[in-house]
Amino acid sequence: KNEVEQSPQNLTAQEGEFITINCSYSVGISALHWLQQHPGGGIVSLFMLSSGKKKHGRLIATINIQEKHSSLHITASHPRDSAVYICAVWRTGAQKLVFGQGTRLTINP
Amino acid sequence: GAVVSQHPSWVICKSGTSVKIECRSLDFQATTMFWYRQFPKQSLMLMATSNEGSKATYEQGVEKDKFLINHASLTLSTLTVTSAHPEDSSFYICRGGQDTEAFFGQGTRLTVV
Numbered sequence: 001k002n003e004v005e006q007s008p009q010n011l012t013a014q015e016g017e018f019i020t021i022n023c024s025y026s027v028g029i030s031a032l033h034w035l036q037q038h039p040g041g042g043i044v045s046l047f048m049l050s051s052g053k054k055k056h057g058r059l060i061a062t063i064n065i066q067e068k069h070s071s072l073h074i075t076a077s078h079p080r081d082s083a084v085y086i087c088a089v090w091r092t093g094a095q096k097l098v099f100g101q102g103t104r105l106t107i108n109p
Numbered sequence: 110g111a112v113v114s115q116h117p118s119w120v121i122c123k124s125g126t127s128v129k130i131e132c133r134s135l136d137f138q139a140t141t142m143f144w145y146r147q148f149p150k151q152s153l154m155l156m157a158t159s160n161e162g163s164k165a166t167y168e169q170g171v172e173k174d175k176f177l178i179n180h181a182s183l184t185l186s187t188l189t190v191t192s193a194h195p196e197d198s199s200f201y202i203c204r205g206g207q208d209t210e211a212f213f214g215q216g217t218r219l220t221v222v
Contacts, residue, residue, distance in 0.1 A: 035213075041147075041216035042215045042216055043216070044213070048210070048211070090209040096143075099152045099153050
């Protein structure tokens, strides 16, 4: 079993829909990243969380440390949000990022 | 946020030749740089960790003689794929940042023909 599990693996939605991507992890962490990878390959860190909730524009990320679970929400989704979203955790002690398998999001006009 | 500049963004080379990929930290000092490889539709796989002024740490199964890493300064880390073969064709990407930070380069798509 992977240390970081994401769901769903693939998600297709219509423009304007509310999107939720989930991430569960089984190890102790000091931080969690939500990353966005566009078709060209470049990766951007959208959020780094260690507790609570963060919001940036139409994106919201939450984390529940006790339940070892995080969610990424996109409100009013747009075709330009189409990308692979990756959950990555900074594993306590190991000093390394552990990646989920990614969620491929496609937003149709 | 901090910027890591990676070059080239894509490269095509012949089998047997070597390819050098550079990652520069533009507005911070990168004492550590992480190098990843990614196959199509798969997750990032850590290849090695480069440390400024010392030897890189390679992950299990990664050939250190094939993937040469140099981190000679606080702003530059390089990955050289030596004697490249078609199976080395992949997407390579670096990451810098202190502790839990994650600043990625733009990535390099390598095709070996």
